[in-house]
Amino acid sequence: MLNSVLTSKWTKLVVFAACLVPIAVLVWRGIHQDLTADPIAFITHTTGDWTIRFIVITLAITPLRKILHLPQLIRFRRMLGLFAFFYVCLHFTTWIWLDKGFVWSEMWKDVEKRRFITVGFTGFVLLIPLAITSTAGWIRRLGGKRWQMLHRLVYVTAVLGVIHYYWLVKSDVRKPLFYGLLVAILLAWRFATWLIGRRSRPTAGSVRREAPVTAETA
């Protein structure tokens, strides 16, 4: 039952629609003049919140599918990762367009001078190659191993995202700490499985440990 739900193409469609709910709500509230007294700040914060949430959800896929023995979950990872990229693009566009009014010099000044913007911007830029190489064609061209190496950049972005949030708030750091904890757990799990894998691996390095990477499993 669960298996058929997870492998159904309809489920993918439903997840896709669900990922669009935050932006739909934002547009709806915009139409109804309900974006708080400072709409630009509200849009910036909302799109930023959803970026870090989607990064956390994407990073949770691999641990969840291994712990719960649900390999089918991998079907959703690329889509979720691309939604993280979608929301960070909105976040960036809000800042550069609505906040900075496309004054690029102002933008560069901020990127150089303000460390929370520097790390946030870096995290955003690091996601661009991942979004570009998210297709099956790119996985083939790069080769599974190299592709996987490249896509580990998302760990860096996740950490930078949390730092960006932490440095940005004035005094109430509960929310950034919450996301920081989630990211820490997800990365710690990867580190732990890597350590265990290394120890239990036979001494000869010739044994192939992982199945070849394909668009679906990558």
Next chain:
Amino acid sequence: MLIRRQPDLTYADVTPKGFYMGRRNFLLGLLATGAAVEAYKKLPGLVSAASIGSVPVKLDGVVKWPGSTTDTLTPIEKVTTYNNYYEFGTDKDDPAKNAKNFVTSPWTVSVEGEVAKPRKFTMDEILKLAPLEERIYRHRCVEAWSIVVPWIGYSFSTIAKLVQPTEKAKFVAFETYYDSRQMPLGSQAGIQLPYVEGLRLDEAMNPLALLCVGMYGETLPNQDGAPVRMVIPWKYGFKSIKSLVKIRFVKGQPPTTWNMYGGGTEYGFYSNVNPNVDHPRWSQASERRLGPGLGLFTKKIPTLMFNGYGDQVASMYNGMDLRKNF
């Protein structure tokens, strides 16, 4: 051998009926106390909102102050739903939700310290000390947004003159009300409470420094600092302390909440609006004016030195390096 056992309990050990009844009464009493405590906790909700001062009421006899700005007013809905009042939560819309039942009546403000006539003022007295003026000020938040608000009140110097500061008084320390029962979110704010602020004596005596009791024709809404607050239009908003309970004239520069936070990383004592000195995390050169409508594509406006009140206040800082004393 027969062992005669003494009975463990004699009649004398029987608990007297009075005690035993006492226990029952004690339990009843305990229940009643619990109920009373619960009722006390709910008190703000049980008592009618008007009698505890929770709903703004119209202020009569307000005269228009001639110095008001002609900038477009920020709609009242924005000024009452976009607040920094960490005692009621750190999100901008928290105070409007969480300060609804804040009890602001009865209220007294204690004026003390280096003064000849220390005194406690009731709200009724404060409302009648001087004619109420409507003053439309620009209000610039340190977070680079600004609003235009028709405040109601009179110069702080009115109250100062009544208590007669002595020669020793060089600064004024202000303190906000704090009650963890009414402000349970205060403990999560990340700043030390009660909130404290301060001004140099001459700053406090500047006619622009407003002791404020209302806005938009009515008494102050809770989330905007009811029932009485300060408004210092040439300084960043956090200097305009809300829900005042204590005013203390002092010899030395008093500590302020945001100075103490993070080892002074946020702002200095003066915190004058200054487009040339950036916040550690953002530029103060321009600001987003919160006006009518969504304003998504409204351009930011340049921030003015002393928020545009230089003519009235700049002379107080002659010879001071405002980059150092930010």
